[in-house]
């Protein structure tokens with residue numbers, strides 16, 4: 001139980017964060033969770049407290065905001081906003097994805113960049129943290145419009161990135177197509193072929209397993225949590241939200257390990273397939289989402305199953321839940337439904353998908369809860385391996401990379417257990433991930449003195 005002193009420290013800390021960063025609710029949420037985990041630890045390790053490491057960590061190294069103008073297919077000028085929040089390069093070059101979605105604000109990239117600090121630290125690889133993107137909406141745009149936008153976006157971002165400075169990758173709305181246009185523009189303007197982006201296609205320096213890595217890694221992490229409880233994914237009924245990159249490869253690995261996936265979703269609703277998604281149905285989803293860029297409802301129409309319009313999948317009975325769409329997509333009521341239906345484990349494929357009161361409820365009710373910083377770190381981990389392969393000018397094979405990914409997820413799980421607190425016999429992986437992620441970055445910062 002937190003002491004009165006701890007509660008008042010956290011309260012003061014958060015009052016200050018809110019005063020300095022008004023209206024950035026997602027950022028407040030991300031910081032609050034970390035401070036709640038880390039403060040009790042630094043009370044017993046005063047070198048971090050005396051050096052004000054936590055206070056320093058919540059200030060990004062720098063924030064870049066810029067105008068992006070481009071011409072649409074009708075010859076009209078379009079104006080978007082570009083962002084890159086370079087949060088910390090304490091343990092390596094800035095590293096993290098780009099998100100293109102109309103809902104994003106500076107708040108979005110501050111929360112994502114902050115989370116990335118701890119996640120990248122957990123990967124065991126030398127990567128700092130950043131996040132960026134734009135309020136550009138790729139939905140409904142032609143390939144040429146996406147190309148012109150990406151070229152305009154990179155024309156400005158180029159000043160701030162580099163293979164040893166800052167290495168962006170994909171996230172929501174940024175996949176192989178966008179990375180291709182961004183990389184091509186970088187190459188053209190610099191006349192250099194460098195590993196400045198990850199998530200590249202295989203022909204020009206991409207890594208095998210990168211596109212699968214976040215989803216596969218998340219399932220590997222959940223498998224570790226279950227193994228620690230003498231269980232496995234085999235035979236488990238799993239609900240997945242989203243139907244993009246992370247959701248697709250989460251489903252693929254669940255199927256390979258003998259589990260059953262019964263849902264996908266997108267921003268219009270959920271498809272419920274009680275007979276289970278097969279590899280063949282999954283190939284349909286990949287073509288639908290990655291090539292035709294259609295809506296998930298088509299899955300229900302094609303395979304004759306239910307479409308829950310405007311709904312998320314958390315009321316569907318399951319053993320394991322994989323929120324893999326976006327932030328704050330799973331509320332306290334959803335968590336109550338999951339527990340009532342017998343859910344035993346949850347792996348956060350998305351970043352911060354579970355609302356804070358839902359996280360607490362799930363952990364208190366004995367659900368093995370794999371937080372995003374740990375569970376979805378496989379994506380950025382294989383990005384780190386892509387950087388290594390680019391530097392060495394070699395390509396590792398598929399089996400080698402999948403084994404490396406699996407080993408990294410095991411190491412992340414062990415680090416979490418090492419620092420986890422105990423919640424009535426269930427490991428608190430949230431505390432474990434936050435503290436383990438914190439310690440490596442904090443020790444590096446202490447080495448540098450005051451900066």
Ligand code: NDP
Pocket residue numbers: 103170171172173174175214242243244245246247265266267268324325326327349350351376377379380
């Ligand atoms: P994609 O763009 O490939 O897919 C996103 C999916 O989430 C789509 O199904 C989309 O539906 C849905 N979605 C997005 N925004 C919303 C919203 N506001 N409300 C409801 N549904 C929404 O992205 P990714 O799969 O790459 O990313 C999914 C999550 O995983 C994000 O939280 C991302 O930060 C996280 N992540 C991604 C990694 C990666 O390597 N790609 C690594 C680690 C984490 P629709 O098409 O209708 O918008």
Ligand code: 2IT
Pocket residue numbers: 095096097098119167168169170171198351376377379380381383
């Ligand atoms: O949230 C994430 O970790 C990502 N979107 C992947 C970042 C990366 O650099 O591969």
